[in-house]
Amino acid sequence: MPDSDRHLIEQSGGAPASAPLTVMWFRQDLRLRDNPALCAAAEGNGALLPLYILDDENAGDWKMGSASRWWLHHSLKRLNHALDGRLWVLQGDALGELLRLCDALQVERVVWNRCYEPWRMRRDHGIVEALRERGIEHEEFNGSLLWDPHEACKADGTPYVVFTPFYRNLNRHRPPGTLASAPDLRGPKLAACDQPAERIDRLGLLPAIRWYGGLADAWQPGEAGAHERSDTFIASSAAHYHERRDFPADGAVSALSPHLHFGEISPLRVWQEVHDADAGDGGESWIRQLYWREFSHHLLYHYPRLCDDNLKPGFERFPWRDKPELLRRWQQDSTGVPLVDAGMRELWQTGTMHNRTRMVTASFLTKNLLIHWLHGARWFWDCLVDADLANNSFGWQWVAGCGADAAPYFRIFNLVLQSRKFDPSGEYLRRWVPELAGLSDRRIHAPWEAGARELRSAGVTLGETYPAPIVDLRASRERALAAGRAVR
């Protein structure tokens, strides 16, 4: 906590107006509606102090990346606005910051929604102990998942490692929990906040260099933006989701992942709305995707090493290669494979990437280049606005073949076929790799297959206007198959 802020807390000298004081600690639930912790915190006659703590100290290797920080800045601004400018904001080790605040303002109760990343669970465990020792009441809820990970186990109490039975079993029931409107926080309910008006800016979440123009054009962080996205998806795309979800040019997906990650909309609300929309196979298929999110969180909760280590035994023998120059070419969208470069450009410019291209770019890195999935996961972590430790780690391990229920090692994408199948007219490629736009719908997926005259008339010179492929796709596929056999 900056000294100036500490001084302000000390100055305010105890709970404002009406004690007892309850702290509502916002974390990955930056919303007022359907927020079980907020509803509980708002009960009773006492005052409520809404709080956010930016805790980079405990996050270790998984400190929020640049795109997520951009998102958080705007989401906090919107939350603060919705809270009448009363959101307290602290920065540093959450345990120390929270206890100092509790001592300074004689807080009686602290309430939050659970988070499931291993570092946050470890930290929260210590915080619960410390609050208990001080006689401060504490309550916690599930506001981020349809099912708490410990509730979603098999009949014998062990966790699932295969998606289909996990999904079948849970999808037979209505998820627990109830939807709730925003509690009435007007009047004396919200504690006064005498921190400086620029406290959110002072967190330094925005980068010094303004590279985020594309993110601002693509997204509206915050609860209102989340509901708008959800309404638009249900009205225009949900019914066709099952048919169109794999085509990256289409925009048929919900784009709700960053809103779900930051908790600007609850999974229960989107589940309920899609369920009630009666969107047929499209609705069912979308809800199934939401259950992939549940599954990855279930795995991270029960196997906390998911984010750092291969889940599948034997993979420690996999012959990953150390190729910094090839990694750089992948990161900087100059692999010479159009669908890979298109995905990486979409990521860099908008902070997201379609699921199909996430799989394709990840497969290219881990299979065709044989570069360790953690390098890819870290790059995604920095660039994605929806960077999510459970979904990202799970997605990378799944593609690399070392995760739970992962693609078998011999299932290696043929990248040109993927491109032709899921972007048949080259619309996505022309959007993101315009230097190839003059090629025919067939050649644009594999410019190296075009003849000299074809390339010339399209204004393409491989190695000059667009890179030649950095690896032979067929030979590298064979090499990856051999590597996979070695750890089978």
Ligand SMILES: Cc1cc2nc3c(=O)[nH]c(=O)nc-3n(C[C@H](O)[C@H](O)[C@H](O)COP(=O)(O)OP(=O)(O)OC[C@H]3O[C@@H](n4cnc5c(N)ncnc54)[C@H](O)[C@@H]3O)c2cc1C
């Ligand atoms: C290598 C790789 C990395 C990924 N990293 C992330 C990440 O950091 N954060 C993230 O939210 N998703 C990640 N995903 C999963 C998926 O690509 C995104 O959730 C999806 O593209 C988000 O777009 P959407 O909101 O339009 O999804 P929709 O298609 O509309 O799906 C609805 C929701 O379901 C969930 N979902 C969909 N697909 C998956 C999936 N495969 N696994 C888990 N949840 C899913 C998401 O919350 C999504 O918002 C990754 C996938 C791969 C292959």
